[in-house]
Amino acid sequence: MNALNNNALLSRTIDMTHGAGGKASVQLIRSIFVKHLSNPYLEQGNDGADIGPVAGRLVLTTDGHVISPLFFPGGDIGSLSVHGTVNDLAVMGAKPVCLTAGFIIEEGFPVDALDAIVSSMAKAALEVGVPVVTGDTKVVGRGQGDGVFITLTGLGSVPEGIHLSGDRARPGDCILVSGTMGDHGIAILSKRENLEFETEILSDSQPLHDLAAAMLEVVPGIRVMRDPTRGGLSATLNEIAYQSGVGMALTERDIPVKPEVHAACELLGIDPLNVANEGKLIAICAPEDADALLAVMRAHPKGGDAAIIGAVTEDANCLIRMKTGFGGSRVVDWIAGEQLPRIC
Amino acid sequence: MCLALPAKIVSLPEAGMAVVSLEGIRKTISLALVDDAGIGDYVLVHVGYALHKVSEDEAARTLKLMADSGILADEIAELA
Amino acid sequence: MMKYVDEFRDGKLAETLAAAIAREADPARSYHFMEFCGGHTHAIFRYGVQDLMPENVHFVHGPGCPVCVLPVNRLDDAVELAEKYGVILCSYGDMMRVPGTRQRSLIRAKADGADIRMVYSTLDALKIARDNPDRQVVFFAIGFETTTPPTAVAILQAKAEGLTNFSVFCNHVLTPAAITHILDSPEVRELGIVKINGFLGPSHVSSVIGSAPYEYFAEEFGRPVVIAGFEPLDVMQSTLMLIRQVNEGRHEVENEYARVVTRDGNLKAQQLVSDVLELRQSFEWRGLGTVPYSALRIRDAFADFDAEKRFALTPKIAKEVKSCECPSILRGVKKPTDCKLFGTVCTPENPIGSCMVSSEGACAAYYSYGRFRNAEAAE
Numbered sequence: 001m002n003a004l005n006n007n008a009l010l011s012r013t014i015d016m017t018h019g020a021g022g023k024a025s026v027q028l029i030r031s032i033f034v035k036h037l038s039n040p041y042l043e044q045g046n047d048g049a050d051i052g053p054v055a056g057r058l059v060l061t062t063d064g065h066v067i068s069p070l071f072f073p074g075g076d077i078g079s080l081s082v083h084g085t086v087n088d089l090a091v092m093g094a095k096p097v098c099l100t101a102g103f104i105i106e107e108g109f110p111v112d113a114l115d116a117i118v119s120s121m122a123k124a125a126l127e128v129g130v131p132v133v134t135g136d137t138k139v140v141g142r143g144q145g146d147g148v149f150i151t152l153t154g155l156g157s158v159p160e161g162i163h164l165s166g167d168r169a170r171p172g173d174c175i176l177v178s179g180t181m182g183d184h185g186i187a188i189l190s191k192r193e194n195l196e197f198e199t200e201i202l203s204d205s206q207p208l209h210d211l212a213a214a215m216l217e218v219v220p221g222i223r224v225m226r227d228p229t230r231g232g233l234s235a236t237l238n239e240i241a242y243q244s245g246v247g248m249a250l251t252e253r254d255i256p257v258k259p260e261v262h263a264a265c266e267l268l269g270i271d272p273l274n275v276a277n278e279g280k281l282i283a284i285c286a287p288e289d290a291d292a293l294l295a296v297m298r299a300h301p302k303g304g305d306a307a308i309i310g311a312v313t314e315d316a317n318c319l320i321r322m323k324t325g326f327g328g329s330r331v332v333d334w335i336a337g338e339q340l341p342r343i344c
Numbered sequence: 345m346c347l348a349l350p351a352k353i354v355s356l357p358e359a360g361m362a363v364v365s366l367e368g369i370r371k372t373i374s375l376a377l378v379d380d381a382g383i384g385d386y387v388l389v390h391v392g393y394a395l396h397k398v399s400e401d402e403a404a405r406t407l408k409l410m411a412d413s414g415i416l417a418d419e420i421a422e423l424a
Numbered sequence: 425m426m427k428y429v430d431e432f433r434d435g436k437l438a439e440t441l442a443a444a445i446a447r448e449a450d451p452a453r454s455y456h457f458m459e460f461c462g463g464h465t466h467a468i469f470r471y472g473v474q475d476l477m478p479e480n481v482h483f484v485h486g487p488g489c490p491v492c493v494l495p496v497n498r499l500d501d502a503v504e505l506a507e508k509y510g511v512i513l514c515s516y517g518d519m520m521r522v523p524g525t526r527q528r529s530l531i532r533a534k535a536d537g538a539d540i541r542m543v544y545s546t547l548d549a550l551k552i553a554r555d556n557p558d559r560q561v562v563f564f565a566i567g568f569e570t571t572t573p574p575t576a577v578a579i580l581q582a583k584a585e586g587l588t589n590f591s592v593f594c595n596h597v598l599t600p601a602a603i604t605h606i607l608d609s610p611e612v613r614e615l616g617i618v619k620i621n622g623f624l625g626p627s628h629v630s631s632v633i634g635s636a637p638y639e640y641f642a643e644e645f646g647r648p649v650v651i652a653g654f655e656p657l658d659v660m661q662s663t664l665m666l667i668r669q670v671n672e673g674r675h676e677v678e679n680e681y682a683r684v685v686t687r688d689g690n691l692k693a694q695q696l697v698s699d700v701l702e703l704r705q706s707f708e709w710r711g712l713g714t715v716p717y718s719a720l721r722i723r724d725a726f727a728d729f730d731a732e733k734r735f736a737l738t739p740k741i742a743k744e745v746k747s748c749e750c751p752s753i754l755r756g757v758k759k760p761t762d763c764k765l766f767g768t769v770c771t772p773e774n775p776i777g778s779c780m781v782s783s784e785g786a787c788a789a790y791y792s793y794g795r796f797r798n799a800e801a802a803e
Binding site: 193194195259262263266268269323324325326327328329330331333335336337340341342343344 | 429435438439473514542773774
């Protein structure tokens with residue numbers, strides 16, 4: 001063990017030796033990953049983690065994070081990846097059990113930046129109380145990766161009596177959101193090259209396992225929960241509408257959007273309903289449960305701006321119609337690809 | 345066509361440029377196309393340039409026109 | 425609250441205006457108003473303004489969408505600049521997904537390795553040129569008179585700084601020429617296929633060119649023009665003003681968007697444009713065909729900044745997909761739903777023609793916002 005006692009990484013950037021499985025790899029893993037993510041499983045240093053028996057129905061989720069920029073107002077790829085994976089488990093009604101992390105790092109990536117990312121990831125995982133039990137690191141040649149790509153897999157367990165699924169929405173059900181829409185996407189856009197604008201908007205990236213648990217405690221019969229990430233609220237609701245074979249009727253005035261986000265969207269010609277969120281969830285429940293659900297959401301620190309935004313309808317075309325603040329109606333469509341800023 | 349939005353000039357960082365604010369969003373734009381636009385003025389912003397000053401008086405007048413159109417219609421209805 | 429924006433979206437005022445329109449629209453008449461400007465098309469659909477109109481008031485969508493009317497071969501030229509000459513091609517977001525010949529768009533070319541960068545402003549393109557002195561930077565200029573002055577300023581700025589690696593691929597087009605072309609077309613003039621009782625004049629083009637240029641149409645073609653603001657209340661108020669003109673047999677130019685439009689427009693901007701750019705004798709518009717004196721090119725004095733002079737572009741013939749009805753839709757002759765490809769082969773995910781790509785194109789607006797109206801009508 002003596003040769004490995006010196007954990008200090010001498011280089012300032014990642015190079016191909018750090019992914020080759022030899023001493024440099026071990027030094028990298030010990031001086032950054034194990035240092036920050038420390039838990040008994042990681043410290044064992046085995047190829048896999050034996051986590052023992054887990055109670056309840058098991059849920060698995062995986063997410064690849066390929067964002068740019070890596071550091072943004074309100075977060076970074078480290079914390080974002082943890083929040084995203086924990087939220088995927090949360091909206092399945094699952095309590096997070098453990099995470100695995102795969103890193104693909106581009107040759108030449110600064111060690112300081114990697115350290116900051118992993119530290120942030122560790123902090124986020126600690127806050128949720130979910131350990132990163134095993135991981136993998138590879139290095140690819142310069143130009144073959146965008147700095148760093150992170151893939152997280154999450155394992156969770158769902159208690160009995162909870163059955164959340166995108167195909168369970170029924171006509172008459174109420175649709176709720178846990179807070180303001182579009183914050184994350186606008187925070188990212190504000191830093192995008194050739195688009196920069198100054199704003200106080202921070203990404204809303206946060207773990208929602210506690211909010212989801214509180215909601216399910218009061219209304220175990222929630223039909224669907226989902227987090228409206230890429231593609232925003234409109235993509236998520238359209239997905240559910242198709243899965244359940246229903247339509248939806250929304251009221252624009254009831255959808256919470258921060259005035260700054262609204263203004264940024266106006267400036268760029270994009271629709272806040274198409275903009276990504278990383279710390280919000282939508283829930284669909286039976287109409288008789290809506291008031292109780294809204295109350296528990298609003299009482300929770302992560303659901304202060306929660307609102308009922310519409311209802312599920314019967315519609316063979318699975319269209320999402322919205323009464324605009326102006327009085328007329330329009331369809332909230334499932335857009336193709338990312339909405340690009342426009343000048344016309 | 346032509347997405348353009350009225351925004352308020354909040355500072356003049358250098359000659360020919362202005363920082364405009366829209367609900368707290370700030371952007372630096374060019375004043376090359378408008379003369380005598382100063383701090384506090386509202387300008388129409390399109391692709392990073394101010395195109396025209398927004399007239400407060402005319403805006404108010406237009407809103408009143410709209411409100412009056414509605415009132416007039418009610419009067420006509422009453423006469424019917 | 426966004427000042428000068430939110431007040432003009434007020435739902436209560438909308439109700440009173442809707443009532444006024446319902447009362448003043450003569451049930452014995454059918455009103456057809458062309459909203460020339462794609463921004464108005466977008467606003468009408470986004471806010472559902474049509475829902476607040478009586479049955480006999482119709483909006484005819486016009487060709488005021490610079491993305492929609494850019495001929496395919498000019499887009500192919502832009503792709504060539506990036507692919508063959510390896511320039512850094514700077515483009516507004518609107519053009520990125522428009523399909524060129526063989527469905528080749530800027531975004532596809534970028535995926536294949538071309539250095540194509542989306543910018544919000546010519547200011548960004550100039551910065552890219554300064555930051556990359558060893559590369560050629562070309563700005564892909566599109567748009568009507570609103571977007572033209574910024575291009576002129578950029579060229580003047582480049583000249584003042586002595587930038588040798590910056591040029592502009594100029595595709596700016598003119599509104600009055602397009603309106604004349606439509607009013608002169610057989611469908612409107614003789615055949616009466618396209619009924620146009622009046623025009624909702626473009627908002628921001630007019631802030632630059634003023635309301636004066638429209639006086640010619642009102643006079644020559646006997647059609648009222650109301651310069652309409654961008655917000656839904658502006659559209660409604662302007663529609664009411666048009667209805668009144670038609671009812672009273674008037675054909676004048678009225679300015680509803682007085683908070684930003686004057687009769688003369690922005691003289692400084694107009695001067696800068698005429699210093700740098702001049703009229704092309706003719707220009708091919710997608711859908712409208714060749715329109716004389718309808719577009720601008722860079723003056724010889726600024727030839728150093730003209731991408732068409734700096735780079736030899738191979739002559740191309742525009743190849744359109746046969747069943748694509750964009751040409752008819754742009755002229756108001758057909759509706760998106762009249763096109764065989766609409767919603768089946770041609771969708772926003774897989775656009776065949778430019779009317780589906782541009783968020784202001786009639787097809788995109790119909791598809792995204794108004795599709796269900798057709799679904800209901802079919803039931």
